[in-house]
Amino acid sequence: MHTIEDGTGRAAPPGLRERKKRRTRDTLIRSALELFALKGFDGTTVDEISEAADVSQRTFFRYFANKEEVALAVQDSVESFFFARLRERPAAEAPLTALRNAVLASWDSVGEAIESVVPLELHMRTYRMIESTPQLFAAHLHRLARLEEELAREIARREGLDVRTDPRPQVLVAAFGGVMRVTGKLWGERGNAGLEELRKITTRYLDQLGPALAENWRN
Amino acid sequence: MHTIEDGTGRAAPPGLRERKKRRTRDTLIRSALELFALKGFDGTTVDEISEAADVSQRTFFRYFANKEEVALAVQDSVESFFFARLRERPAAEAPLTALRNAVLASWDSVGEAIESVVPLELHMRTYRMIESTPQLFAAHLHRLARLEEELAREIARREGLDVRTDPRPQVLVAAFGGVMRVTGKLWGERGNAGLEELRKITTRYLDQLGPALAENWRN
DNA sequence: GAGATTATGGCAGCCTCTGACAATTGACCA
DNA sequence: TGGTCAATTGTCAGAGGCTGCCATAATCTC
Known part of the structure; x- marks a missing residue:
């Protein structure tokens, strides 16, 4: 929805702020999925994900409910x-x-x-x-x-x-x-x-x- | 599954212990549903349910995961x-x-x-x-x-x-x-x-x- | 009734998630 | 370029869900 181009094809000019946000989000996803694959969903804490993505736990919850x-x-x-x-x-x-x-x-x-x-x-x-x-x-x-x-x-x-x-x-x-x-x-x-x-x-x-x-x- | 007779019709002789457990369980369910109806699901804490059913929170979690x-x-x-x-x-x-x-x-x-x-x-x-x-x-x-x-x-x-x-x-x-x-x-x-x-x-x-x-x- | 089982309570503690406030950073304009 | 405004982030405190552990109390069995 956010990170995958759905083929509609319209390109908007993203500022630095937008790019950074997207990067943070993608990093969080990647870090999370890797940790999940390694230690399972329950075995992974949000703190670990945040740390791997180098943001605070509070920030994680601003990106994902x-x-x-x-x-x-x-x-x-x-x-x-x-x-x-x-x-x-x-x-x-x-x-x-x-x-x-x-x-x-x-x-x-x-x-x-x-x-x-x-x-x-x-x-x-x-x-x-x-x-x-x-x-x-x-x-x-x-x-x-x-x-x-x-x-x-x-x-x-x-x-x-x-x-x-x-x-x-x-x-x-x-x-x-x-x-x-x-x-x-x-x-x-x-x-x-x-x-x-x-x-x-x-x-x-x-x-x-x-x-x-x-x-x-x-x- | 537990509290509703499913029509299979087999009657087992329940001891005092079993009866008490069933009663506790039913009380917990009733207390919970009433509180939910009153204050919503998120607005109700497990502590409140337990208190209404007159058991400890720990006991609640022994009956329901x-x-x-x-x-x-x-x-x-x-x-x-x-x-x-x-x-x-x-x-x-x-x-x-x-x-x-x-x-x-x-x-x-x-x-x-x-x-x-x-x-x-x-x-x-x-x-x-x-x-x-x-x-x-x-x-x-x-x-x-x-x-x-x-x-x-x-x-x-x-x-x-x-x-x-x-x-x-x-x-x-x-x-x-x-x-x-x-x-x-x-x-x-x-x-x-x-x-x-x-x-x-x-x-x-x-x-x-x-x-x-x-x-x-x-x- | 004595001993073995089983249910309960109390407590400490981890984890998820939220609100509040302060600090930082990017956007924008004079 | 510098200054202002808005958005993003970090920190902190705390509520609430849930679990392990151990002691106590209640049933069950003989």
Whole structure:
């Protein structure tokens, strides 16, 4: 959201103050993720992160509302990135198709966007940590829920519907989001699979959405 | 899970010690929910809850791992209750039908089960608080995610499938769970709607699952 | 009733997070 | 260039969540 260019492409002239802030923020993220990878989320204190980034603890909390937030910062950017891809889908595409294409499209280029903040490998380790740390996983789900609200609004906008009266956008997004969570979880369990692997799992599981809702599975 | 009889109907002979523990636990829950309703979740300290229940703070943390847990205790029971209803569905029912009937069935009788611990009205207030308190909502979503894993296993068992090879149980449950979250949210926003209202929203939204996945919405 | 278990209370202490105030630093203009 | 204003940071104090440890008190078992 803050540190990853989402592809909108508009460049603003950043003053020294802005650049410094961004640098501090990125340093905090990097320091945190490295420490987390080394000693785990609970095993790392905010004091340690602050010290590694060479700022006071108080400053840490001015950049991140809580310890979870720094752990989810990159993931958060990834989700904004995906959302930006959705907006780019042509209006002619059906809702579910647009969602599907947006995920696949985002994985084509999100890798480099991540690298601009932390090494991809470190982010993947972090992702696995999120899935396996209850407190982080809970916060992650919460963010996804908020993302889904945005998605529903965007789908409704595309189709010219009112989210308050037509349930379909929310229902579609809920189903879609559910599948994405399952695939994310599977991917995380896969240990060290790459983005191609993730792509495979996703298409496979999305393809099962129709069949899964069918009345009779025993055919 | 602990305080609500889930309908399995097995009666064990509880000694004085067990009864006392259960009473303490229930008192803690009631005290907590009342204070939460009065002063909000963040505005209530564990010390206050403990004092209201007439135990030490240390004892509180022996009953609940953290402050969130006591807020979600009743909701947790409700979910176990639903799960028990799912197990009772006849094997002939198709997966989605079984899930749907299980929710509806659980709402027929969960009211009394709740009343055995706290007034229904208080629980509904608590539910709304959960939806509107970020920290609680996150924890709630986490619990739902774990419930969905159980549901997927149960569906797979019913259909004689292996969750590891067939994606359908997980996909179905993910979609179903997503819709349930949306309905729960809507119900919470509805202010003071009763269980009948919840039932209506649920059937309405579940019915939209098929249409929402359709390729073209403009028919 | 004596001894073994188990629940509770009290306390010290770590960690997360916040408010308040002072000091520093960058932005901007005469 | 220097001076003013606004934003950023550090320091400090303190509340609140949560845990380990040990002593005490309450049940359970025989």
